[in-house]
Amino acid sequence: MAQPEKRSITIREVADLAKVSIKTVSRVINREAGVSHETHARVMDAIARLDYRPNLNARGLAGDRSFLIGLFYDNPSAHYMSDVQAGAVARCREGGFHLLVEPWDSTDPNVGDQVLNLISQLRLEGVILTPPLVDHAGVLEALRASRIPLVRIAPDTDRETAPFVYMDDYAASRQMTAYLISLGHRRIGFLLGHPDHGATEQRYRGFRDELAEHRIPLDPDLVRHGHFSYRTGMACAEQLLTLADRPTAIFASNDDMAAASVAVAQRLGLSVPADLSVAGFDDTPVARIIWPQLTTIRQPISRMAAAAADLLIDRAVRRQPWTHPMPRRLLEFEVVVRESTAPPSSVAALGRARR
Amino acid sequence: MAQPEKRSITIREVADLAKVSIKTVSRVINREAGVSHETHARVMDAIARLDYRPNLNARGLAGDRSFLIGLFYDNPSAHYMSDVQAGAVARCREGGFHLLVEPWDSTDPNVGDQVLNLISQLRLEGVILTPPLVDHAGVLEALRASRIPLVRIAPDTDRETAPFVYMDDYAASRQMTAYLISLGHRRIGFLLGHPDHGATEQRYRGFRDELAEHRIPLDPDLVRHGHFSYRTGMACAEQLLTLADRPTAIFASNDDMAAASVAVAQRLGLSVPADLSVAGFDDTPVARIIWPQLTTIRQPISRMAAAAADLLIDRAVRRQPWTHPMPRRLLEFEVVVRESTAPPSSVAALGRARR
DNA sequence: CTGGCGGTTGATAGCGCTCACAGCTATAGG
DNA sequence: CCTATAGCTGTGAGCGCTATCAACCGCCAG
Numbered sequence: 001m002a003q004p005e006k007r008s009i010t011i012r013e014v015a016d017l018a019k020v021s022i023k024t025v026s027r028v029i030n031r032e033a034g035v036s037h038e039t040h041a042r043v044m045d046a047i048a049r050l051d052y053r054p055n056l057n058a059r060g061l062a063g064d065r066s067f068l069i070g071l072f073y074d075n076p077s078a079h080y081m082s083d084v085q086a087g088a089v090a091r092c093r094e095g096g097f098h099l100l101v102e103p104w105d106s107t108d109p110n111v112g113d114q115v116l117n118l119i120s121q122l123r124l125e126g127v128i129l130t131p132p133l134v135d136h137a138g139v140l141e142a143l144r145a146s147r148i149p150l151v152r153i154a155p156d157t158d159r160e161t162a163p164f165v166y167m168d169d170y171a172a173s174r175q176m177t178a179y180l181i182s183l184g185h186r187r188i189g190f191l192l193g194h195p196d197h198g199a200t201e202q203r204y205r206g207f208r209d210e211l212a213e214h215r216i217p218l219d220p221d222l223v224r225h226g227h228f229s230y231r232t233g234m235a236c237a238e239q240l241l242t243l244a245d246r247p248t249a250i251f252a253s254n255d256d257m258a259a260a261s262v263a264v265a266q267r268l269g270l271s272v273p274a275d276l277s278v279a280g281f282d283d284t285p286v287a288r289i290i291w292p293q294l295t296t297i298r299q300p301i302s303r304m305a306a307a308a309a310d311l312l313i314d315r316a317v318r319r320q321p322w323t324h325p326m327p328r329r330l331l332e333f334e335v336v337v338r339e340s341t342a343p344p345s346s347v348a349a350l351g352r353a354r355r
Numbered sequence: 356m357a358q359p360e361k362r363s364i365t366i367r368e369v370a371d372l373a374k375v376s377i378k379t380v381s382r383v384i385n386r387e388a389g390v391s392h393e394t395h396a397r398v399m400d401a402i403a404r405l406d407y408r409p410n411l412n413a414r415g416l417a418g419d420r421s422f423l424i425g426l427f428y429d430n431p432s433a434h435y436m437s438d439v440q441a442g443a444v445a446r447c448r449e450g451g452f453h454l455l456v457e458p459w460d461s462t463d464p465n466v467g468d469q470v471l472n473l474i475s476q477l478r479l480e481g482v483i484l485t486p487p488l489v490d491h492a493g494v495l496e497a498l499r500a501s502r503i504p505l506v507r508i509a510p511d512t513d514r515e516t517a518p519f520v521y522m523d524d525y526a527a528s529r530q531m532t533a534y535l536i537s538l539g540h541r542r543i544g545f546l547l548g549h550p551d552h553g554a555t556e557q558r559y560r561g562f563r564d565e566l567a568e569h570r571i572p573l574d575p576d577l578v579r580h581g582h583f584s585y586r587t588g589m590a591c592a593e594q595l596l597t598l599a600d601r602p603t604a605i606f607a608s609n610d611d612m613a614a615a616s617v618a619v620a621q622r623l624g625l626s627v628p629a630d631l632s633v634a635g636f637d638d639t640p641v642a643r644i645i646w647p648q649l650t651t652i653r654q655p656i657s658r659m660a661a662a663a664a665d666l667l668i669d670r671a672v673r674r675q676p677w678t679h680p681m682p683r684r685l686l687e688f689e690v691v692v693r694e695s696t697a698p699p700s701s702v703a704a705l706g707r708a709r710r
Numbered sequence: 711c712t713g714g715c716g717g718t719t720g721a722t723a724g725c726g727c728t729c730a731c732a733g734c735t736a737t738a739g740g
Numbered sequence: 741c742c743t744a745t746a747g748c749t750g751t752g753a754g755c756g757c758t759a760t761c762a763a764c765c766g767c768c769a770g
Contacts, residue, residue: 010757020719021720022720023720026757026758034718035719036718039719053472054476055416055476057412057413057421058725060725061727061755061757061758062759063725064725064758065758078437078438079434082436082437089457089458099455100453100455102444102453120363120408121408256644259644260644267646286644289611289641365725376749376750377728381728385728389747389749390749391748394748394749409727413726413728413755414728416725416757417728418727418755419755420728
């Protein structure tokens with residue numbers, strides 16, 4: 001069965017139709033200056049009439065480009081990655097770029113090599129790195145060796161060497177802590193996240209400093225080490241809630257652990273938020289799925305990713321390396337108050353008594 | 356600051372070092388037959404010594420290929436997409452391909468055009484389509500017009516025109532229904548999914564047919580229309596559970612609605628599973644995050660995606676169109692029994708009485 | 711009238727690879 | 741001895757685009 005060979009339109013045909021040289025068409029495609037208004041219009045018309053789409057492979061080969069940006073990750077959170085991806089893809093599309101997603105196994109000792117291989121084959125024009133891969137020494141080194149433009153999302157270490165985008169975990173944590181204190185809580189439990197994750201320390205510091213600011217002593221019994229997972233959250237919450245002098249509120253480093261705390265509380269016959277307030281961090285879908293819905297911090301995940309893509313595209317288009325100091329972008333978080341927090345029952349009782 | 360210009364190794368340098376022509380190197384790279392063992396070894400050695408990585412742009416331009424497979428979606432479920440992506444990426448990497456993810460807005464009337472544009476620019480070698488985009492007429496038509504190889508995941512309509520991978524929603528639904536019946540449930544509520552989604556009908560049919568098989572009459576009051584969302588799930592569950600003669604079990608078309616049912620039940624003071632059994636569908640992370648954990652159906656999502664990538668890569672490598680009948684792959688689901696289901700209290704009481 | 715200059719356009723040489731086809735060598739067959 | 745065949749390797753022409761640099765057209769200053 002003979003296929004009607006589907007040769008696609010090339011730049012030459014456009015040039016012929018517009019009665020210009022291919023170079024001029026190329027100029028128009030690449031938005032170069034120095035094309036007269038009239039010629040530009042004629043070329044655009046020809047492009048539209050022929051439904052011409054420039055071949056990216058050819059553009060890439062001739063110009064040593066690829067119009068591809070890589071999103072590298074090893075984050076197990078589907079929600080986080082889907083937000084990142086949405087933000088990055090949207091921005092790429094506006095800029096005429098495409099997103100190539102590549103998961104990496106950060107425990108694989110050869111991951112640096114594999115990264116190098118990918119990059120030199122595909123000629124990626126930039127790479128976005130997400131936590132926790134963003135702090136992986138091997139990957140970072142491979143990326144630097146290949147001199148590929150790189151933007152990091154919420155990095156923890158080595159912040160001077162490459163541009164990054166971030167939010168202020170520390171400030172967010174302080175703000176949430178301040179909110180719990182303003183409700184009247186004094187005994188607040190804190191659930192730490194995974195020790196390898198940079199945000200863990202930031203969030204804890206924010207909590208501690210805000211307590212100190214209010215001259216509330218930090219009870220070490222009320223601080224537990226989880227790993228951001230639901231399972232570890234349950235264990236921590238159980239320890240906290242079976243304490244003789246249990247906390248009136250729990251601030252968990254992420255929503256999964258907060259959700260676990262709610263579940264444990266309910267199983268122990270405690271009502272949330274009447275007997276226990278629970279606050280999370282991240283505003284993942286879980287926060288709205290459980291009942292009561294979680295008070296939490298909304299991270300600007302997709303906006304961070306968009307900003308990262310933005311930096312990369314800008315650099316690729318200008319074709320100029322970044323200069324020191326490396327650009328960075330700070331994006332705003334938001335404290336989202338829902339149903340899982342309320343004044344502690346003692347205060348509430350006081351309130352009722354006063355009436 | 357003068358950059359030491361980083362020219363990369365080309366096929367010519369490999370050829371020189373191996374003392375062969377570039378064509379022979381090309382043969383080795385492409386695993387073509389007809390290269391003597393000795394020559395092959397010499398070339399491989401040169402490649403390794405120079406750390407040569409073929410330029411994909413050049414390979415693509417010369418051979419009219421791209422080594423790129425597109426994953427097109429408009430599925431709002433992060434978990435679903437992340438599973439799909441994981442399966443597809445893994446398979447692509449094994450085959451030397453790369454995954455380009457492209458979300459589309461299926462409500463945009465121009466989506467067909469945009470798809471066409473992307474494809475002709477990037478020369479994708481194949482596209483994987485996920486639900487519900489998989490049944491979008493405009494996208495499907497654009498894809499067919501561009502004659503690009505296409506594999507659909509769990510399509511509903513038009514199943515003859517392109518290869519697809521799927522699981523048997525109908526059988527899964529019957530099996531879950533049978534399980535509930537085997538526990539002793541007779542009044543079982545059913546929560547329908549989104550009417551546009553092909554699986555909705557399949558799952559409902561499975562439920563109905565299994566009831567019929569056991570000669571259990573279908574009470575129309577016990578069937579409610581949700582839209583796969585937590586919110587609609589709550590509304591439906593509320594209606595069901597405030598019925599005078601409420602069901603002893605609810606089978607929800609997906610986990611979100613099942614989770615909502617659990618939440619509503621608990622708010623109404625019903626204990627799950629003692630007073631109400633709840634079963635879900637999909638085995639999303641939610642199923643394990645809520646308490647009690649959901650009995651549900653595990654979809655082979657990432658294996659479906661891997662199978663889809665597999666078909667595409669195989670076709671790209673063979674460079675032969677598929678022949679009728681189009682290939683299809685059926686993958687196995689799994690009923691995952693957790694804590695949200697148990698015999699109805701009447702039966703349990705009976706059980707206790709019998710002891 | 712000449713030279714110079716900004717604005718615009720075109721001719722041509724690759725980019726690094728694959729493909730069609732030609733050429734070479736060694737062995738087998740007539 | 742010549743030709744046929746098979747196995748392996750090389751030659752040269754592009755793929756569709758961008759980059760370099762030259763050419764051209766006014767127009768103005770000297």
